[in-house]
Amino acid sequence: MEAIRYSSLIKTQSYINGCWHASQQRFPVNNPANQQCLLEVDDCGLQGVELAIQAAKAAQKAWAAKSANERGNLLRKWYQLVMQHQDDLASILTQEQGKPLAEAKGEIAYGAAFLDWFAEEGKRCYGDVIPAPADDKRIVVLKQAVGVVAAVTPWNFPNAMIARKAAAALAAGCTFVVRPAQLTPISALALAQLAEEAGIPPGVFNVVVGEDARGMGKLLTESPDVAKFTFTGSTAVGKQLIAQCASTVKKVSMELGGNAPFIVFDDADIDAAVQGAIASKYRNAGQTCVCANRFLVQKGVYQQFSEKLAEALAKLKVGDGMQSNVDIGPMISEQAKEAVHELVVDSQKAGAKVIYGGQAHQAGKQFYQPTIMTQVSNDMPIAKNEIFGPVAPIIMFDTEEQAIALANDTEYGLAAYFYTRDIGRVWRVGEALEYGMVGINEGIISNAAAPFGGVKQSGNGREGSHYGLDDYTEIKYLCMGGVNS
Protein backbone atom coordinates (compact mmCIF):
# COMPACT_ATOMS: atom_id res chain seq x y z
CA MET A 1 0.00 0.00 0.00
CA GLU A 2 1.27 3.49 -0.86
CA ALA A 3 1.50 6.71 1.13
CA ILE A 4 1.05 5.32 4.66
CA ARG A 5 3.22 7.11 7.23
CA TYR A 6 2.23 5.10 10.35
CA SER A 7 2.88 1.53 9.19
CA SER A 8 1.36 -0.02 12.34
CA LEU A 9 -2.04 0.72 10.79
CA ILE A 10 -1.48 -1.93 8.13
CA LYS A 11 -2.73 -5.15 9.72
CA THR A 12 -3.42 -8.42 7.90
CA GLN A 13 -4.84 -10.62 10.66
CA SER A 14 -8.14 -10.65 12.55
CA TYR A 15 -8.15 -8.90 15.92
CA ILE A 16 -9.57 -11.32 18.51
CA ASN A 17 -9.43 -10.91 22.30
CA GLY A 18 -6.71 -8.30 22.01
CA CYS A 19 -4.49 -10.50 19.79
CA TRP A 20 -3.71 -10.58 16.06
CA HIS A 21 -4.93 -13.98 14.88
CA ALA A 22 -2.67 -15.77 12.35
CA SER A 23 -4.04 -18.39 9.98
CA GLN A 24 -2.74 -20.36 6.99
CA GLN A 25 -5.67 -19.42 4.76
CA ARG A 26 -5.19 -16.02 3.10
CA PHE A 27 -7.05 -13.94 0.51
CA PRO A 28 -6.07 -10.92 -1.63
CA VAL A 29 -7.36 -7.37 -1.25
CA ASN A 30 -7.33 -5.59 -4.61
CA ASN A 31 -7.32 -1.91 -5.57
CA PRO A 32 -10.53 -1.23 -7.57
CA ALA A 33 -8.78 1.50 -9.56
CA ASN A 34 -6.24 -0.85 -11.16
CA GLN A 35 -7.11 -4.38 -9.93
CA GLN A 36 -3.64 -4.70 -8.39
CA CYS A 37 -3.30 -6.76 -5.19
CA LEU A 38 -2.60 -4.41 -2.29
CA LEU A 39 -1.81 -7.18 0.19
CA GLU A 40 -3.08 -10.57 1.40
CA VAL A 41 -5.11 -10.97 4.60
CA ASP A 42 -5.31 -14.03 6.89
CA ASP A 43 -8.76 -15.62 6.79
CA CYS A 44 -9.75 -16.45 10.39
CA GLY A 45 -12.53 -18.78 9.26
CA LEU A 46 -15.42 -20.02 11.39
CA GLN A 47 -13.07 -20.98 14.22
CA GLY A 48 -11.94 -17.37 14.48
CA VAL A 49 -15.53 -16.15 14.61
CA GLU A 50 -16.33 -18.52 17.49
CA LEU A 51 -13.17 -17.42 19.35
CA ALA A 52 -14.25 -13.79 18.95
CA ILE A 53 -17.78 -14.46 20.22
CA GLN A 54 -16.40 -16.23 23.30
CA ALA A 55 -13.89 -13.41 23.90
CA ALA A 56 -16.68 -10.82 23.68
CA LYS A 57 -18.82 -12.88 26.04
CA ALA A 58 -15.99 -13.21 28.57
CA ALA A 59 -15.27 -9.46 28.48
CA GLN A 60 -18.81 -8.11 28.51
CA LYS A 61 -19.69 -8.08 32.22
CA ALA A 62 -16.49 -6.30 33.23
CA TRP A 63 -16.93 -3.79 30.38
CA ALA A 64 -20.53 -3.05 31.41
CA ALA A 65 -19.40 -2.71 35.04
CA LYS A 66 -17.14 0.20 34.12
CA SER A 67 -18.70 3.62 34.62
CA ALA A 68 -20.08 5.45 31.59
CA ASN A 69 -17.29 7.96 32.18
CA GLU A 70 -14.60 5.28 31.98
CA ARG A 71 -16.07 3.87 28.77
CA GLY A 72 -16.50 7.40 27.45
CA ASN A 73 -12.88 8.29 28.14
CA LEU A 74 -11.69 5.25 26.16
CA LEU A 75 -14.03 6.11 23.25
CA ARG A 76 -12.71 9.69 23.30
CA LYS A 77 -9.11 8.42 23.19
CA TRP A 78 -10.05 6.18 20.24
CA TYR A 79 -11.62 9.23 18.53
CA GLN A 80 -8.44 11.26 19.06
CA LEU A 81 -6.24 8.51 17.59
CA VAL A 82 -8.49 8.10 14.55
CA MET A 83 -8.35 11.84 13.84
CA GLN A 84 -4.60 11.90 14.48
CA HIS A 85 -4.20 9.27 11.73
CA GLN A 86 -6.99 10.60 9.48
CA ASP A 87 -4.77 10.97 6.41
CA ASP A 88 -3.32 7.46 6.63
CA LEU A 89 -6.75 5.91 7.30
CA ALA A 90 -8.13 7.79 4.29
CA SER A 91 -5.30 6.59 2.08
CA ILE A 92 -5.92 2.99 3.15
CA LEU A 93 -9.66 3.43 2.50
CA THR A 94 -9.21 4.91 -0.98
CA GLN A 95 -6.80 2.18 -2.05
CA GLU A 96 -9.08 -0.69 -0.99
CA GLN A 97 -12.51 0.87 -1.72
CA GLY A 98 -11.86 3.41 -4.48
CA LYS A 99 -13.51 6.64 -3.34
CA PRO A 100 -11.53 9.87 -3.92
CA LEU A 101 -9.12 10.78 -1.11
CA ALA A 102 -11.11 13.87 -0.12
CA GLU A 103 -14.24 11.74 0.33
CA ALA A 104 -12.26 9.12 2.24
CA LYS A 105 -10.97 11.79 4.62
CA GLY A 106 -14.58 12.89 5.06
CA GLU A 107 -15.62 9.32 5.86
CA ILE A 108 -12.90 8.99 8.50
CA ALA A 109 -14.07 12.21 10.18
CA TYR A 110 -17.72 11.06 9.86
CA GLY A 111 -16.98 7.70 11.50
CA ALA A 112 -14.87 9.35 14.21
CA ALA A 113 -17.75 11.73 14.96
CA PHE A 114 -19.74 8.74 16.26
CA LEU A 115 -16.91 7.80 18.64
CA ASP A 116 -16.92 11.39 19.88
CA TRP A 117 -20.73 11.57 20.10
CA PHE A 118 -21.20 8.31 22.03
CA ALA A 119 -18.26 9.05 24.35
CA GLU A 120 -20.71 11.58 25.80
CA GLU A 121 -24.05 9.92 25.03
CA GLY A 122 -23.26 6.87 27.17
CA LYS A 123 -23.39 9.19 30.20
CA ARG A 124 -27.01 10.03 29.35
CA CYS A 125 -28.36 6.49 29.23
CA TYR A 126 -31.11 7.48 31.64
CA GLY A 127 -33.74 5.22 33.27
CA ASP A 128 -36.95 6.30 35.05
CA VAL A 129 -38.55 6.50 38.49
CA ILE A 130 -42.31 6.07 37.94
CA PRO A 131 -44.99 7.00 40.53
CA ALA A 132 -46.25 3.63 41.81
CA PRO A 133 -49.99 2.71 41.82
CA ALA A 134 -49.77 1.77 45.55
CA ASP A 135 -48.14 3.67 48.41
CA ASP A 136 -46.02 0.71 49.53
CA LYS A 137 -44.46 0.12 46.11
CA ARG A 138 -41.74 1.88 44.16
CA ILE A 139 -41.18 1.53 40.40
CA VAL A 140 -37.74 2.03 38.86
CA VAL A 141 -36.70 1.50 35.23
CA LEU A 142 -33.09 0.71 34.36
CA LYS A 143 -31.47 0.72 30.92
CA GLN A 144 -28.80 -1.97 30.71
CA ALA A 145 -26.41 -3.19 28.01
CA VAL A 146 -27.90 -5.83 25.71
CA GLY A 147 -24.72 -7.94 25.93
CA VAL A 148 -22.58 -9.29 23.06
CA VAL A 149 -23.24 -7.50 19.75
CA ALA A 150 -22.39 -8.98 16.34
CA ALA A 151 -22.20 -6.85 13.21
CA VAL A 152 -21.77 -7.37 9.47
CA THR A 153 -20.81 -4.30 7.46
CA PRO A 154 -20.54 -3.36 3.75
CA TRP A 155 -17.64 -2.29 1.53
CA ASN A 156 -18.96 1.15 0.57
CA PHE A 157 -18.13 2.89 3.88
CA PRO A 158 -15.62 0.44 5.36
CA ASN A 159 -14.65 2.70 8.26
CA ALA A 160 -17.78 4.69 9.15
CA MET A 161 -20.24 1.79 9.09
CA ILE A 162 -18.18 0.04 11.79
CA ALA A 163 -17.56 3.16 13.89
CA ARG A 164 -21.27 4.10 13.69
CA LYS A 165 -22.25 0.80 15.29
CA ALA A 166 -19.32 0.09 17.63
CA ALA A 167 -19.42 3.56 19.23
CA ALA A 168 -23.02 3.15 20.44
CA ALA A 169 -22.54 -0.50 21.41
CA LEU A 170 -19.43 0.14 23.51
CA ALA A 171 -20.89 3.27 25.10
CA ALA A 172 -23.90 1.22 26.25
CA GLY A 173 -21.62 -1.43 27.84
CA CYS A 174 -21.86 -4.02 25.08
CA THR A 175 -18.92 -5.91 23.57
CA PHE A 176 -18.61 -6.12 19.81
CA VAL A 177 -17.67 -8.59 17.05
CA VAL A 178 -17.69 -7.22 13.48
CA ARG A 179 -17.22 -9.09 10.24
CA PRO A 180 -16.42 -6.45 7.55
CA ALA A 181 -16.85 -7.00 3.81
CA GLN A 182 -14.08 -9.20 2.41
CA LEU A 183 -13.44 -6.51 -0.23
CA THR A 184 -12.42 -3.89 2.35
CA PRO A 185 -10.96 -5.50 5.50
CA ILE A 186 -7.88 -3.28 5.90
CA SER A 187 -9.82 -0.22 7.09
CA ALA A 188 -11.53 -2.35 9.73
CA LEU A 189 -8.24 -3.81 11.00
CA ALA A 190 -6.70 -0.32 11.16
CA LEU A 191 -9.61 0.70 13.42
CA ALA A 192 -8.81 -2.29 15.65
CA GLN A 193 -5.16 -1.21 15.87
CA LEU A 194 -6.24 2.19 17.16
CA ALA A 195 -8.80 0.67 19.55
CA GLU A 196 -5.95 -1.33 21.08
CA GLU A 197 -3.76 1.78 21.30
CA ALA A 198 -6.65 3.65 22.94
CA GLY A 199 -6.66 1.08 25.74
CA ILE A 200 -9.95 -0.62 24.93
CA PRO A 201 -9.63 -3.93 26.82
CA PRO A 202 -9.18 -7.31 25.07
CA GLY A 203 -12.44 -8.89 23.94
CA VAL A 204 -14.41 -5.62 23.86
CA PHE A 205 -13.84 -4.83 20.16
CA ASN A 206 -13.12 -7.75 17.80
CA VAL A 207 -12.71 -7.79 13.99
CA VAL A 208 -12.99 -11.13 12.16
CA VAL A 209 -12.03 -11.11 8.48
CA GLY A 210 -12.71 -13.91 6.01
CA GLU A 211 -14.14 -14.77 2.63
CA ASP A 212 -16.97 -17.06 3.80
CA ALA A 213 -19.54 -14.33 4.31
CA ARG A 214 -22.44 -16.76 4.50
CA GLY A 215 -20.79 -19.13 6.99
CA MET A 216 -19.45 -16.35 9.22
CA GLY A 217 -22.81 -14.60 9.12
CA LYS A 218 -24.61 -17.82 10.06
CA LEU A 219 -22.42 -18.21 13.14
CA LEU A 220 -22.93 -14.61 14.21
CA THR A 221 -26.71 -14.69 13.70
CA GLU A 222 -27.34 -18.09 15.27
CA SER A 223 -24.94 -18.07 18.25
CA PRO A 224 -26.83 -18.16 21.59
CA ASP A 225 -23.98 -16.05 23.03
CA VAL A 226 -24.78 -13.12 20.74
CA ALA A 227 -27.65 -10.99 22.10
CA LYS A 228 -27.92 -8.42 19.32
CA PHE A 229 -27.20 -8.43 15.58
CA THR A 230 -26.77 -5.32 13.46
CA PHE A 231 -26.30 -5.23 9.69
CA THR A 232 -25.67 -2.65 7.02
CA GLY A 233 -26.04 -3.81 3.45
CA SER A 234 -28.57 -4.87 0.86
CA THR A 235 -32.18 -5.58 1.67
CA ALA A 236 -31.94 -9.05 0.15
CA VAL A 237 -29.12 -10.10 2.48
CA GLY A 238 -30.73 -8.29 5.39
CA LYS A 239 -33.86 -10.42 5.05
CA GLN A 240 -31.77 -13.61 5.17
CA LEU A 241 -29.95 -12.43 8.26
CA ILE A 242 -33.14 -11.40 10.09
CA ALA A 243 -34.50 -14.90 9.44
CA GLN A 244 -31.30 -16.45 10.83
CA CYS A 245 -31.60 -14.31 13.98
CA ALA A 246 -35.08 -15.69 14.64
CA SER A 247 -33.67 -18.98 15.96
CA THR A 248 -32.40 -17.17 19.10
CA VAL A 249 -34.83 -14.20 19.05
CA LYS A 250 -31.98 -11.68 18.86
CA LYS A 251 -32.47 -7.92 19.05
CA VAL A 252 -31.91 -6.82 15.44
CA SER A 253 -31.22 -3.52 13.67
CA MET A 254 -30.94 -3.22 9.89
CA GLU A 255 -29.62 -0.42 7.66
CA LEU A 256 -30.58 -1.69 4.22
CA GLY A 257 -31.07 -0.57 0.63
CA GLY A 258 -32.68 2.59 -0.63
CA ASN A 259 -34.34 4.21 -3.65
CA ALA A 260 -34.20 7.90 -2.77
CA PRO A 261 -36.41 10.34 -4.71
CA PHE A 262 -34.91 13.80 -5.30
CA ILE A 263 -37.87 16.10 -6.02
CA VAL A 264 -37.39 19.54 -7.65
CA PHE A 265 -40.48 21.78 -7.60
CA ASP A 266 -41.08 24.75 -9.91
CA ASP A 267 -40.36 27.20 -7.08
CA ALA A 268 -37.00 25.62 -6.14
CA ASP A 269 -33.66 27.42 -6.23
CA ILE A 270 -32.46 25.47 -9.29
CA ASP A 271 -28.77 26.19 -8.80
CA ALA A 272 -29.01 24.95 -5.19
CA ALA A 273 -30.92 21.89 -6.38
CA VAL A 274 -28.23 21.10 -8.97
CA GLN A 275 -25.52 21.47 -6.31
CA GLY A 276 -27.43 19.19 -3.96
CA ALA A 277 -28.07 16.71 -6.77
CA ILE A 278 -24.38 16.42 -7.63
CA ALA A 279 -23.44 15.95 -3.95
CA SER A 280 -26.15 13.37 -3.27
CA LYS A 281 -25.99 11.39 -6.53
CA TYR A 282 -22.28 11.14 -7.37
CA ARG A 283 -20.74 10.78 -3.87
CA ASN A 284 -18.81 7.46 -3.74
CA ALA A 285 -19.59 7.05 -7.49
CA GLY A 286 -23.26 6.69 -6.49
CA GLN A 287 -22.49 3.71 -4.24
CA THR A 288 -24.31 4.87 -1.15
CA CYS A 289 -27.69 3.79 0.21
CA VAL A 290 -28.85 7.39 0.63
CA CYS A 291 -27.85 8.52 -2.89
CA ALA A 292 -30.53 10.25 -4.91
CA ASN A 293 -31.76 7.32 -7.02
CA ARG A 294 -34.60 9.02 -8.98
CA PHE A 295 -34.91 12.70 -9.89
CA LEU A 296 -38.55 13.84 -9.97
CA VAL A 297 -38.59 17.30 -11.64
CA GLN A 298 -41.69 19.44 -12.09
CA LYS A 299 -42.62 20.18 -15.71
CA GLY A 300 -41.86 23.91 -15.61
CA VAL A 301 -38.18 23.46 -14.66
CA TYR A 302 -37.45 20.04 -16.23
CA GLN A 303 -35.42 21.36 -19.18
CA GLN A 304 -33.55 23.94 -17.11
CA PHE A 305 -32.65 21.46 -14.35
CA SER A 306 -31.56 18.75 -16.83
CA GLU A 307 -29.30 21.14 -18.72
CA LYS A 308 -27.76 22.68 -15.60
CA LEU A 309 -27.12 19.22 -14.14
CA ALA A 310 -25.30 18.17 -17.33
CA GLU A 311 -23.19 21.36 -17.22
CA ALA A 312 -22.22 20.66 -13.59
CA LEU A 313 -21.45 17.01 -14.35
CA ALA A 314 -19.06 17.96 -17.16
CA LYS A 315 -16.81 19.63 -14.55
CA LEU A 316 -16.30 16.38 -12.58
CA LYS A 317 -13.10 14.40 -13.07
CA VAL A 318 -13.16 10.58 -13.17
CA GLY A 319 -10.05 8.63 -12.16
CA ASP A 320 -7.98 6.91 -9.49
CA GLY A 321 -9.06 8.31 -6.14
CA MET A 322 -5.43 8.64 -5.02
CA GLN A 323 -4.83 11.28 -7.69
CA SER A 324 -5.54 14.90 -6.78
CA ASN A 325 -8.71 16.62 -8.03
CA VAL A 326 -10.49 13.34 -8.83
CA ASP A 327 -14.23 13.58 -8.09
CA ILE A 328 -15.46 10.13 -9.11
CA GLY A 329 -13.54 6.90 -8.55
CA PRO A 330 -14.10 3.32 -9.74
CA MET A 331 -16.99 1.01 -8.96
CA ILE A 332 -16.24 -1.67 -6.36
CA SER A 333 -16.13 -4.42 -8.99
CA GLU A 334 -16.45 -5.03 -12.73
CA GLN A 335 -19.70 -6.90 -12.02
CA ALA A 336 -21.07 -3.83 -10.25
CA LYS A 337 -20.15 -1.66 -13.25
CA GLU A 338 -21.80 -4.11 -15.67
CA ALA A 339 -24.96 -4.21 -13.52
CA VAL A 340 -25.24 -0.41 -13.68
CA HIS A 341 -24.75 -0.41 -17.47
CA GLU A 342 -27.43 -3.09 -17.83
CA LEU A 343 -29.95 -0.87 -16.04
CA VAL A 344 -29.05 1.99 -18.43
CA VAL A 345 -29.38 -0.14 -21.58
CA ASP A 346 -32.61 -1.84 -20.49
CA SER A 347 -34.15 1.55 -19.72
CA GLN A 348 -33.04 2.96 -23.07
CA LYS A 349 -34.85 0.05 -24.70
CA ALA A 350 -37.94 1.13 -22.75
CA GLY A 351 -37.68 4.66 -24.13
CA ALA A 352 -35.34 6.57 -21.81
CA LYS A 353 -32.72 8.86 -23.39
CA VAL A 354 -29.08 9.25 -22.30
CA ILE A 355 -28.21 12.96 -22.46
CA TYR A 356 -24.79 12.57 -20.76
CA GLY A 357 -22.43 9.58 -20.34
CA GLY A 358 -24.00 6.15 -20.49
CA GLN A 359 -20.92 4.07 -21.19
CA ALA A 360 -17.95 2.49 -19.42
CA HIS A 361 -15.24 5.08 -18.75
CA GLN A 362 -11.81 4.76 -20.33
CA ALA A 363 -10.07 5.35 -16.97
CA GLY A 364 -10.09 1.58 -16.33
CA LYS A 365 -12.01 -1.70 -16.15
CA GLN A 366 -14.12 -0.65 -13.15
CA PHE A 367 -14.96 2.94 -14.14
CA TYR A 368 -18.34 4.14 -15.44
CA GLN A 369 -19.14 7.53 -16.95
CA PRO A 370 -21.24 9.83 -14.75
CA THR A 371 -24.58 9.64 -16.54
CA ILE A 372 -27.88 11.51 -16.91
CA MET A 373 -31.02 10.00 -18.45
CA THR A 374 -34.23 11.84 -19.37
CA GLN A 375 -37.68 10.71 -20.53
CA VAL A 376 -37.57 8.17 -17.70
CA SER A 377 -40.74 6.69 -16.18
CA ASN A 378 -41.06 5.24 -12.68
CA ASP A 379 -41.62 1.71 -14.02
CA MET A 380 -38.30 1.54 -15.92
CA PRO A 381 -35.46 -0.62 -14.47
CA ILE A 382 -33.30 2.48 -13.82
CA ALA A 383 -36.06 3.88 -11.57
CA LYS A 384 -37.36 0.68 -9.95
CA ASN A 385 -33.95 -0.61 -8.86
CA GLU A 386 -31.34 0.75 -6.46
CA ILE A 387 -28.74 1.80 -9.06
CA PHE A 388 -25.70 1.93 -6.76
CA GLY A 389 -23.80 3.76 -9.52
CA PRO A 390 -23.25 7.26 -11.01
CA VAL A 391 -26.49 7.44 -13.03
CA ALA A 392 -29.18 10.13 -12.62
CA PRO A 393 -32.58 9.20 -14.13
CA ILE A 394 -34.87 12.23 -14.45
CA ILE A 395 -38.65 11.76 -14.34
CA MET A 396 -41.06 14.62 -15.12
CA PHE A 397 -44.13 15.31 -12.94
CA ASP A 398 -46.97 17.83 -13.07
CA THR A 399 -48.57 18.24 -9.64
CA GLU A 400 -47.39 18.00 -6.00
CA GLU A 401 -49.75 15.07 -5.43
CA GLN A 402 -48.19 13.24 -8.41
CA ALA A 403 -44.68 13.85 -7.04
CA ILE A 404 -45.58 12.39 -3.64
CA ALA A 405 -47.23 9.34 -5.22
CA LEU A 406 -44.22 8.72 -7.49
CA ALA A 407 -41.77 9.21 -4.60
CA ASN A 408 -43.59 6.75 -2.35
CA ASP A 409 -44.06 4.13 -5.09
CA THR A 410 -41.22 1.86 -3.89
CA GLU A 411 -40.67 -0.84 -1.25
CA TYR A 412 -37.79 1.23 0.12
CA GLY A 413 -38.01 4.04 2.66
CA LEU A 414 -34.54 5.21 3.65
CA ALA A 415 -33.81 8.79 2.41
CA ALA A 416 -35.73 11.31 0.29
CA TYR A 417 -34.93 14.87 -0.81
CA PHE A 418 -36.93 17.81 -2.12
CA TYR A 419 -36.29 21.41 -3.10
CA THR A 420 -38.89 24.12 -2.66
CA ARG A 421 -39.12 27.56 -1.09
CA ASP A 422 -42.78 27.28 -0.12
CA ILE A 423 -43.13 26.77 3.65
CA GLY A 424 -46.53 25.11 3.32
CA ARG A 425 -45.13 22.66 0.78
CA VAL A 426 -42.20 21.89 3.09
CA TRP A 427 -44.64 20.64 5.73
CA ARG A 428 -47.09 18.93 3.34
CA VAL A 429 -44.41 17.02 1.41
CA GLY A 430 -42.13 16.41 4.42
CA GLU A 431 -44.99 14.74 6.29
CA ALA A 432 -46.30 12.79 3.27
CA LEU A 433 -43.02 11.15 2.22
CA GLU A 434 -42.71 7.54 3.52
CA TYR A 435 -39.01 7.68 4.45
CA GLY A 436 -36.90 7.61 7.59
CA MET A 437 -34.87 10.66 6.59
CA VAL A 438 -35.82 13.68 4.44
CA GLY A 439 -33.43 16.35 3.11
CA ILE A 440 -35.16 19.66 2.41
CA ASN A 441 -33.08 21.98 0.19
CA GLU A 442 -30.13 19.76 1.24
CA GLY A 443 -28.47 16.81 -0.50
CA ILE A 444 -26.14 15.59 2.27
CA ILE A 445 -27.99 14.74 5.49
CA SER A 446 -25.83 12.19 7.33
CA ASN A 447 -24.23 13.26 10.60
CA ALA A 448 -23.67 11.78 14.09
CA ALA A 449 -26.24 14.05 15.77
CA ALA A 450 -29.14 12.80 13.62
CA PRO A 451 -30.99 9.45 13.76
CA PHE A 452 -29.90 7.55 10.62
CA GLY A 453 -32.25 4.82 9.47
CA GLY A 454 -35.14 3.76 7.28
CA VAL A 455 -38.69 2.43 7.17
CA LYS A 456 -40.43 -0.15 4.97
CA GLN A 457 -37.79 -2.50 3.44
CA SER A 458 -34.92 -0.12 4.15
CA GLY A 459 -34.64 -1.51 7.64
CA ASN A 460 -35.27 -0.67 11.26
CA GLY A 461 -33.46 0.89 14.19
CA ARG A 462 -31.51 4.16 14.23
CA GLU A 463 -27.77 4.89 14.29
CA GLY A 464 -26.34 8.10 15.73
CA SER A 465 -28.13 10.75 17.81
CA HIS A 466 -29.45 10.12 21.32
CA TYR A 467 -31.79 7.53 19.75
CA GLY A 468 -28.76 5.46 18.75
CA LEU A 469 -28.27 3.92 22.19
CA ASP A 470 -31.74 2.33 22.15
CA ASP A 471 -30.54 -0.44 19.81
CA TYR A 472 -27.90 -1.49 22.34
CA THR A 473 -29.82 -1.34 25.63
CA GLU A 474 -32.62 -3.33 27.26
CA ILE A 475 -35.20 -1.86 29.61
CA LYS A 476 -35.47 -3.53 33.04
CA TYR A 477 -38.35 -2.71 35.37
CA LEU A 478 -37.76 -3.03 39.16
CA CYS A 479 -40.86 -3.21 41.37
CA MET A 480 -40.13 -2.73 45.09
CA GLY A 481 -42.89 -3.75 47.52
CA GLY A 482 -43.32 -3.59 51.31
CA VAL A 483 -41.95 -0.07 51.49
CA ASN A 484 -44.18 0.77 54.50
CA SER A 485 -43.51 -2.46 56.46
Ligand SMILES: NC(=O)C1=CN([C@@H]2O[C@H](COP(=O)(O)OP(=O)(O)OC[C@H]3O[C@@H](n4cnc5c(N)ncnc54)[C@H](O)[C@@H]3O)[C@@H](O)[C@H]2O)C=CC1
Ligand atom coordinates in the same frame (compact mmCIF):
# COMPACT_ATOMS: atom_id res chain seq x y z
N1 LIG B 1 -28.84 1.45 4.75
C1 LIG B 1 -27.54 1.66 4.79
O1 LIG B 1 -27.01 2.39 5.65
C2 LIG B 1 -26.66 1.00 3.79
C3 LIG B 1 -27.14 0.09 2.85
N2 LIG B 1 -26.28 -0.50 1.96
C4 LIG B 1 -26.81 -1.37 0.90
O2 LIG B 1 -25.92 -2.48 0.68
C5 LIG B 1 -25.86 -2.74 -0.73
C6 LIG B 1 -24.45 -2.60 -1.23
O3 LIG B 1 -23.53 -3.05 -0.33
P1 LIG B 1 -23.05 -4.57 -0.43
O4 LIG B 1 -21.88 -4.72 0.44
O5 LIG B 1 -22.93 -5.00 -1.85
O6 LIG B 1 -24.29 -5.32 0.21
P2 LIG B 1 -24.37 -6.85 0.55
O7 LIG B 1 -25.64 -6.96 1.26
O8 LIG B 1 -24.11 -7.75 -0.60
O9 LIG B 1 -23.14 -7.10 1.57
C7 LIG B 1 -23.11 -6.44 2.79
C8 LIG B 1 -22.24 -7.26 3.73
O10 LIG B 1 -22.88 -8.51 3.95
C9 LIG B 1 -22.01 -9.59 3.61
N3 LIG B 1 -22.85 -10.66 3.12
C10 LIG B 1 -23.30 -10.87 1.86
N4 LIG B 1 -24.09 -11.96 1.82
C11 LIG B 1 -24.14 -12.46 3.09
C12 LIG B 1 -24.78 -13.57 3.72
N5 LIG B 1 -25.57 -14.41 3.04
N6 LIG B 1 -24.60 -13.77 5.04
C13 LIG B 1 -23.82 -12.94 5.76
N7 LIG B 1 -23.19 -11.86 5.23
C14 LIG B 1 -23.35 -11.63 3.92
C15 LIG B 1 -21.07 -8.99 2.60
O11 LIG B 1 -19.85 -9.72 2.54
C16 LIG B 1 -20.86 -7.59 3.16
O12 LIG B 1 -19.93 -7.65 4.21
C17 LIG B 1 -26.78 -1.77 -1.38
O13 LIG B 1 -28.06 -2.34 -1.49
C18 LIG B 1 -26.84 -0.62 -0.39
O14 LIG B 1 -27.99 0.14 -0.50
C19 LIG B 1 -24.94 -0.28 1.97
C20 LIG B 1 -24.45 0.63 2.91
C21 LIG B 1 -25.26 1.36 3.84
Ligand SMILES: O=C(O)[C@H](O)CS(=O)(=O)O
Ligand atom coordinates in the same frame (compact mmCIF):
# COMPACT_ATOMS: atom_id res chain seq x y z
O1 LIG C 1 -23.46 3.18 3.51
C1 LIG C 1 -24.02 4.21 3.26
O2 LIG C 1 -24.60 4.44 2.21
C2 LIG C 1 -23.95 5.24 4.32
O3 LIG C 1 -24.83 4.90 5.36
C3 LIG C 1 -24.29 6.55 3.72
S1 LIG C 1 -23.86 7.82 4.75
O4 LIG C 1 -24.23 7.46 6.14
O5 LIG C 1 -22.40 8.01 4.64
O6 LIG C 1 -24.62 8.95 4.24
